[in-house]
Amino acid sequence: MQHITAPELAKLLADNAQKPPLLLDVREPWEHQTCHIPGVQLMPMQAVPARINELDPDSVVVCICHHGGRSMQVANFLERQGFSRVINLTGGVHAWAQQVDPSMPTY
16 A cells, blocks of 8 residues: 655645546545545445445545544555555545645644
């Protein structure tokens, strides 16, 4: 599994020459309502096994949670299921709020 920092992800998302990755937010709905990175697909961690067929195993998938722990678990699970282009956002949305978008609410 690869890891990406919030500033690196911001740079990747700003690069119009590349196909954007799938941003998979694995937090709970209330967390997503509190704050989220624009363009994420919400799929709570516990729902991923049942909804895995909604994900393209050939796409780049960036797993996101609050601080990076749950997303790392989901990224490991996806890799075990044959996804080969999985990236974990180090520090999660909290790092995004601190390093990329200081106007984002935190919790």
